[in-house]
Amino acid sequence: MTFAPPATTVRPLSGPDELPLFQRLTYVLDHELADDLATGRRRPEWMWVALRGDRLLGRIAWWTGQPGSAPQALDFFDLDDTLPVAEREVVGKQLLETAVASVVPAGSPRPEYGRYVPPDWREDPAAREAVETRIRVMEASGARMLVERLRLEWREGTPVPTDAGRLRFRPVTGREDLLALMTPVMEGTLDAHGLDDLASGLSAREAARKHYDEDFAGLSTPREWWRIAELPDGSPVGFVVPARNNYHPMISYIGVLPEHRGHGYIDDILAEGTRVLAAQGVDRIRAATDLGNVPMARSFERLGYVNFERAFNMVWDRP
Template sequence: MSDLLFRPLEAGEFHLFHRYGPLPASGVGARVLPFEELGYRPGWVWVALRGDEVVARAGFWGPQGAGHPISLDWFDPGHGPDRIEVGAALLRVANAALFPPGDGAQAGERPEYHLFLPGDWHERPDALADATDRISAAEQAGWRRSVERLNLRWTPEDGLPPRSARLTFTPADDDEQVLGLLARITEGSLDAWDRRTRAEKGARETAKGTLTGLAGLAGGRARWRLARDASGDLVGIVMPTRNDRSATVGYVGVDPAHRGHGYADDLVTEALHIFVAEGEPQVNDNTDVGNTPMAASFARLGYRVTGRRLILI
């Protein structure tokens, strides 16, 4: 690979990113928005060049104001017989440059790799092959599989379920109360992020991460609701919000003492009523493939699977 040049693209050079060619016909890597509307920054988009030919490309992303990327969410390793090695080398070089020692970032830190996939990618040979190329190159560069998630969408045309008659909802504006509930919810959680973070940092820090992350989204926290049953017991929380593109049920959880009653349906339904009252045209959510109770709840409420996302860390 001595004939390859790996380098970032600066302002005015993004046309080189498109010289690679289109995304695979299988739909692997396809995004809802075009590249130009996804907010990629100069210096965070990298290409592998063989002469004038772009043979691999990678787009790292972070929100405005972030000093370092938080995700790798566009990656094409190429088409040649050495595509896995070329793709892995591009990721290693780019990641080392984006996370150097001595500037507040941990040297060698890897942002999550989000690989966007068709809903049926496991069953289609073309999609499976395209996904396997990207996964293999990323794994060779040091990433490892973490979790696969369902991407889901609900619109008012899918039918608005009736509001809960068994729960009462109030604003979730007391941080200590919210943190205590969120910490309890991590016990026995089927969410991969909750489980991993709880194992690494404990329940309280996991709860803080959830609260801080969601409060920092564009939608703020005015829509967050605590839920109580007829006896006044606090049974769960739903944290509807907005990200940069659409409404989303940022978090939904039921206290372990009150699981098994289908309260997730009530919680998500409350969020949908809030969004409909505000005129939101669609709600986009996701859940881990392994979180079958939550996936079933979304399905009962009319959500449709729009694709899948494999996360490597």
């Protein structure tokens, strides 16, 4: 008599009480799950598991920064890495497609997939295999890699950057004040999300509005923290949006106008954003920049930010 292993069951959580089941696999965002469920940033019906008997083979979950809205991001996708790679891929495809069919309304765009990974994931064979397995599953479903990013952190005890005196800074006065600068910053941008928006047919103004509405909606900190950088004669040079999201103080957005690039002003503007947050007594400031945006990455490094993690983002070009 041959033994047939139990079939794989794919289903959503029945409620918050099943969170311990979901947490049998691990990821760096696990500590946020309970509060996200309590505040509505996650829902049990957005959190799915693949089970064989009582063994957790995989899990997947979506998130929103605006409770009550549709899911905005796919940010959990974990597989039991003790399974053979081929079996992991089969389980992953079944879990992904079954959950997507239920969570994402038919005909709607699939939310972007984001994953945090170790900074040396390519050099660590186990980490590389785990990352590449997930990428293959996503690609099989029609997703493509958009960007790999550096995740950076300024830590308490790092010297607070001083003001070089080349620029003066004023608070942003309103949405249009900032959009007027975000629009030209789209010219020659190295940001993959901005480039993707422009490639999709959006104008620079439309792309700027999209970033403003999507990136800043969940920021609860005062807009008086947001800064526009000017030359002594009042000419705008760029801007920075220091803020706090639901989890961390952060540099949410930063930009230099095309005509002022190449003069090192990015350091002055990042320094101002860092000073604004450091003055609040924070113990860390988070930031991120695309791996290909070398000038921005070097500016963060010069100001004492350390690369503690990487992230990659994948998108679907069709529903």
